[in-house]
Amino acid sequence: xxxxxxxxxxxxxxxxxxxxxxxxxxxxxxxxxxxxxxxxxxxxxxxxxxxxxxxxxxxxxxxxxxxxxxxxxxxxxxxxxxxxxxxxxxxxxxxxxxxxxxxxxxxxxx
Amino acid sequence: xxxxxxxxxxxxxxxxxxxxxxxxxxxxxxxxxxxxxxxxxxxxxxxxxxxxxxxxxxxxxxxxxxxxxxxxxxxxxxxxxxxxxxxxxxxxxxxxxxxxxxxxxxxxxx
DNA sequence: ACATTATATCGTAATATTGCAATATAGTAT
DNA sequence: ATACTATATTGCAATATTACGATATAATGT
Numbered sequence: 001x002x003x004x005x006x007x008x009x010x011x012x013x014x015x016x017x018x019x020x021x022x023x024x025x026x027x028x029x030x031x032x033x034x035x036x037x038x039x040x041x042x043x044x045x046x047x048x049x050x051x052x053x054x055x056x057x058x059x060x061x062x063x064x065x066x067x068x069x070x071x072x073x074x075x076x077x078x079x080x081x082x083x084x085x086x087x088x089x090x091x092x093x094x095x096x097x098x099x100x101x102x103x104x105x106x107x108x109x110x
Numbered sequence: 111x112x113x114x115x116x117x118x119x120x121x122x123x124x125x126x127x128x129x130x131x132x133x134x135x136x137x138x139x140x141x142x143x144x145x146x147x148x149x150x151x152x153x154x155x156x157x158x159x160x161x162x163x164x165x166x167x168x169x170x171x172x173x174x175x176x177x178x179x180x181x182x183x184x185x186x187x188x189x190x191x192x193x194x195x196x197x198x199x200x201x202x203x204x205x206x207x208x209x210x211x212x213x214x215x216x217x218x219x220x
Numbered sequence: 221a222c223a224t225t226a227t228a229t230c231g232t233a234a235t236a237t238t239g240c241a242a243t244a245t246a247g248t249a250t
Numbered sequence: 251a252t253a254c255t256a257t258a259t260t261g262c263a264a265t266a267t268t269a270c271g272a273t274a275t276a277a278t279g280t
Contacts, residue, residue: 003234003235003236003268003269004135004136004137004235004236004267004268004269006136008136008161008162009136009137009139009140009161010136010140013136013139013140013143014136016133016136016139017133017134017135017136017138017139018134020130020131020133020134020139021130021131021133021134021135022134023126023127023130023131023134024127024128024130024131024132024133024134025114025127025131025237025238026114026115026116026118026119026120026123026124026126026127027114027115027119027238028127029119029123029126029127029130030119030120030123032208033123036208036211036212036215037211047256047257051115051118051119052115052118052238052239052240053239053240053241054240054256054257054258055239055240055241055242055257055258055259055260056238056239056240057257058257058258058259059237059238059239059240059258059259060238061257061258062258063237078247078255078256078257079256079257079258083212085209085212085213088205088208088209088212089209091205092202092205092206092208092209095198095201095202095205096202096206098142098146098198098202099195099198099199099202101146101147102146102193102195102198103195105146113238113239113264113265113266114237114238114239114265114266115238115239135267135268137268157226157227162268162269162270163269163270163271164226164227164228164270165227165228165229165230165269165270165271165272166268166269166270167227168227168228168229169228169229169267169268169269169270170268171227171228172228172229173267188225188226188227188277189226189227189228
């Protein structure tokens with residue numbers, strides 16, 4: 001026990017959960033926000049921006065990348081990380097659809 | 111170590127991360143989807159719907175409630191859980207805004 | 221009062237995450 | 251070749267999460 005029973009859920013549910021989980025940490029929210037706010041996406045300054053040590057930032061970046069939320073390219077000496085628009089769009093669509101479904105609901109007891 | 115450094119991030123970043131984290135598990139995605147799809151929100155059937163034992167489901171519900179994503183009312187013998195529309199709307203707005211920001215971005219190297 | 225039903229809590233084992241120091245890797249510059 | 255800079259990986263300690271059996275709680279029905 002302790003391991004998530006991913007095989008019991010749909011592929012879509014697992015994929016969504018993976019993306020949500022990746023965003024489920026304030027440092028990773030901050031990373032995403034910084035990647036978006038900076039117009040370019042050369043991101044060597046992330047370590048200076050965040051209150052975390054370099055290996056920790058690197059690890060968070062890896063997790064965001066594994067979840068498909070960011071992409072990384074080698075760009076000469078530095079590495080270029082940037083947000084994967086499609087992944088964010090997918091999350092956004094899901095939540096927009098959820099919101100719609102909720103608006104159409106009548107009976108609500110809480 | 112091991113504990114998230116919440117005090118180093120903004121309140122909004124922490125709040126978002128808490129909600130995202132709550133959705134970062136396929137069982138909790140499934141719970142939300144079920145709560146939304148069922149027109150009423152008396153939810154004694156959740157245990158039958160999910161491939162998890164009753165205490166586990168109860169624990170997931172508690173986490174969703176702690177994150178502010180669902181509300182629970184005692185409804186006679188059963189307990190009525192339902193989605194907190196405002197919380198979902200908040201998440202949705204955040205992602206919609208993020209998507210907008212991404213659309214306006216020109217330079218993208220990945 | 222007693223059984224039944226529905227949900228919550230406790231305790232605990234297995235596993236995962238978080239954070240960082242130390243070290244490795246890879247590219248650039250001298 | 252050597253030093254420098256930027257990022258990744260390793261190893262490890264502290265903490266958190268996941269899952270569930272056992273048990274508790276609380277309301278209903280008989």
